[in-house]
Amino acid sequence: MKRRRFLQYLASSGLASMVAGEGIKAAYAPSMRYLRPPGSHDEKTFLAKCIRCGKCGESCPNRAIKFFSTENGLASLDTPFIIPREQACILCMKCGDICPTGAIPKIEYEADTILDGVHMGHARVDVNLCLSFQGKTCGVCYRACPLPDVALRVGMLEQPYVLDKCVGCGLCERSCIQIPQAIKVIPNHTSAS
């Protein structure tokens, strides 16, 4: 009899957890423009694989990786993120080395492997804001880009043109001297399946 009551208890709490889960799912509604650490999979896989140990942040020499509280929904509580305008990723790949679960895959610190494996986002230039497009040669984003001429190319008057291989580290957005910034990284994780 005791065991049966216990099983009933278990079943009903399972049902209750389903209902609670719906609530938590509803609370998950990303409204921020953030990047996941370099090499991360799409959002769904990332959330499933990450155990929220915080070691990626503890290994980031640039202190770019921060951690969500409840602002991005309960499902991404304590998961790592990067706001490129505040502090961008320098593509050192240390977080992938230390990640125990493969949520951030291990990627070698080589230009080829980084171009292959990292798809944090893609930079986009606002031509109306960009100084170089207004005739005031600037070119700061190009100087900041870790993959110049591979990810970002400049025209005669230093106008930036983002190339397909841009990995979305955000160093251009961080360096932009316009306020608001004329070059922005559009994250990949929201569009990827």
Added chain:
Amino acid sequence: MENVKLEPSSKLRHLNKLRWLTLTTVFFMLILLPFIYLYQTYEAAHAYDLLTPTEKTISDSMESLTSPFVKDPEELDAIKGTTWSGTLFGLKLSDPLAVVGQVFASLSLYWPFILTAFIPLFATLLLGRFYCGWICPATLIYELNDNLAVWLRKAGLPVSRRKLDRRIKYVVLAVGLILSIYLGAALFASIYPPAIIGREIYYAIALGGFGAGAVFFLLTLLFDLMVSRRGFCRYVCPGGALYSLLGRYRLFRIKRNVTKCNDCAKCNVACQFGLDPLQDDFGMECNNCTACIASCPTDALGFTINMRDSAYQGPGHLGHQYKKEQEGS
């Protein structure tokens, strides 16, 4: 002669001091590592002259602390992380609960990660819930909180010591696993105190403030004070549930030596988990913390290698009840 006292001589009673030493060591490592991380970032930025006075203090003290051991601050990467998942000189160790939760959340087996839990898993199979008593950084705070409860009680404030159903925590574990599958996110990290402690200390030191987990942890402290002694560990903690299950047939367990026992029941008071050493009732909840051994005035408690607890052995042979029975028969 009042000053001639029979001192208990067993060496096992010192294990409790050793346990406090390991608990505090783990806790201070969790505080030290974020500072070392800050020091590493200062070094990486080559910006010593630009640091604020506080940052310079951190940098200087960490440099003097670590320079005898390592030349390059980057070598300090050898020790990273928390008890939830950490790297120790190339050896990656993870909490078995992290692995179980992650396997359920991602519904896939990532062996490099699963293997990191093997050493803790093996130790748990041998020693039971030893993690809860010996390593868990939250245990340190919970035990201090329990001392606080004693003072509060002495001061006349109400401290509740209700008994709940121990099986609640298995329900928490099961529900958490179901929810992890359902939501596709490892939820235990948010409600598991040692994971919270490790993270929150790092947030507070390196990122400038506590996160949401700190609030949850404070609530568990209040739960321990206002509902039940060590209530969270005993009744709610999913990690405790997992370790209890794993340690059910542990080899090393505490056993009462009935010929030395005098029925003083100090062990039952010392046991924060509300177990009953006096009646030989340890069960799967015992975390081998050895607090009862340290409290025993006659050295009647010690370790044994056995898969099961012994059945109730009757009243202690040095106690009144046993003597009465002997005279009666």
